[in-house]
Amino acid sequence: MIMSRTEAAPDRARGDLTERLLAGLPPEAVLTDPDITASYANDMASFCPAGAPAVVVLPRTVEEVQHVMRTATELRVPVVPQGARTGLSGGANASDGCIVLSLTKMDRILEINPVDRIAVVEPGVINAALSRAVGEHGLYYPPDPSSWEMCTIGGNIGTASGGLCCVKYGVTAEYVLGLDVVLADGRLMTTGRRTAKGVAGYDMTRLFVGSEGSLGIVVRAVLALRPQPPQQLVLAAEFASAAAACDAVCKIMAGGHVPSLLEIMDRTTVKAVNDLAHMGLPDTTEALLLAAFDTPDPGPDLAAVGALCEAAGATQVVPADDLAESELLLQARRLSLTALEAVRGVTMIDDVCVPRSRLGDLIEGVERIAEKHKLTxxxxxxxxxxxxxPTVCFDAGDADESRRARESFDEIMALGLELGGTITGEHGVGVLKKEWLAREIGPVGIEMQRGIKQVFDPLDILNPGKLF
Incomplete structure (x- = not known):
């Protein structure tokens, strides 16, 4: 069989690209086998299209990343940066003919400085690995996404990740002091500082945090650390309604308490965890609230919060006596997403953030949406x-159920905006929420963001098709 010219052209282009990349990368860092490159096409999001990458590269040095970007600019080839691909918005999904730039091999912790309370790391460092390493110095890196055993610091920076501890310690953006970034044309840019304070010029560091790889490639990060806090103790409170549990949240925050963790699970999630792990939570539990404190003496704080929960209508309040019991109480929360995925086989995880005072309205609204679409x-x-x-459970093999899942997802996002919230608190926009970003920030906001993109990436080769 003779290959036509139109069939041969993509192969020639791919070959030229591969040869150019190999001029500055070792052979083992350039992957072209279609079966292997296909495995890099998606992150963990549902309903997000992905293309077929032309090549996957796994650089180990800044210079190798610069070579990739210079090559991509010269050949006008799109580049999709990736970490561990644990994202939930399609932000790391490949586009047809792109270079997938996987940064997982750049996984060195370059420095831990207990005096300055900073760590300097490469983007491929696993979140949990950093946490353990700084813990050996009596230090603490607070941001802890649920995928912390797998996700990378570079990915956390790209999506401005949060985690369970955000209520007290804040999100990733608050811990990124400085960055080294390879720009679209291969130049290396340094932003920020190593010092505790600094206001020299525009805050370019914050601009890159949450930019989802659309402005540059983070190759080094200076991260702020905190002293290691005491181990936290946990309290669990059961409620006969989600509204009562959310009232307790409002009372806790209005009372000036600063828990290290404050999590809620609705009745659907509690049932799913019971079905999966047989934890013995009462069938009458409509909502489970978990609160924790990591103060030197958490007992008084737990007692005060327990009293507020009872005042809000808690049917049972169980404070942990020790660390082992605390871990047992937290197990239900950690199993939540796994348990919900087991309900129908696939989940679509929303990420709507609302004012605390509207939390109850959001949960009640999601219940109505679930009933309307006959979904869990x-x-x-x-x-x-x-x-x-809000986690939509559905059978991906059922076209009608998949349609209803997508419709419910959109209705939840609309509800979040109606309640004065935002379409994403920590997962990012990616492909999944492009339309909703435009609705949230409006045409002028989109115009300004596109203008920033044009300055950094005039050829639109960095993660094209994401955000807007």
Whole structure:
């Protein structure tokens, strides 16, 4: 069989690209086998299209990343940066003919400085590995996404990740002091500082945090650390309604308490966890609230919060006596997403953040949406900061159920905006929420963001098709 010219052209182009990349990368860092490159096409999001990458590269040095970007600019080839691909918005999905730039091999912790309380790391460092390493110095890196055993610091920076501890310690953006970034044309740019304070010029560091790889490639990060806090103790409170549990959240925050963790699970999630792990939570539990404190003496704080929960209508309040019991109470929360996925086989995880005072309205609204579409939708939330994760359970092989799942997802996002919230608290926009970003920030906001993109990436080769 003779290959036509139109069939041969993509192969020639791919060959030229591969040869150019190999001029500055070792052979083992350039992957072209279609079966292997296909495995890099997607992150963990549902309903997000992905293309077929032309090549996957795994650089180990800044210079190798610069070579990739110079090559991509010269040949006008799109580049999709990736970490561990644990994202939930399609932000790391490949586009047809792109270079997938996987940064997982750049995984060195370059420095831990207990005096300055900073760590300097490459983007491929696993979040949990950093946490353990700084813990050996009596230090603490607070941002802890649920995928912390797998996700990378570069990915956390790209999506401005959060986690369970955000209510007290904040999100990734608050811990990124400085960055080294390879720009679209291969130039290396340094932003930020190593010092505790610094206001020299525009805050370019914050601009890159949450930019989802659309402005440059983060190759080094200076991260702020905190002293290691005491181990936290946990309290669990059961409620006969989600509204009562959310009232307790409002009372806790209005009372000036600063828990290290404040999480809520609705009845659907509690049932799913019971079905999966047989934890023995009462069938009458409509909502489960978990609160924790990591103060030197958490007993008084737990007692005060327990009293507020009872005043809000808690049917049972169980404070942990020790660390082992605390871990047992937290197990239900950690199993939530796994349990919900087991309900129908596939989940679509929303990421709507609302004011704490509207948390109850969001949960009740999701219940109505679930009933309307005849779907199972569980809600788990970082209640302390209003960041909810309504999780739509569906059978991906059922076209009608998949359609209803997508419709319910959109209705939840609309509800979040109606309640004064935002379409994403920590997962990013990616492909999944492009339309909704435009609705949230409006035409002028989109115009300004596109203008920033044009300055950094005039050829639109960095993660094209994401965000807007």
């Amino acid at each position: 939708i569980g809600v788990v939330a970082h209640a302390g900061d209003g960041n909810t994760h």
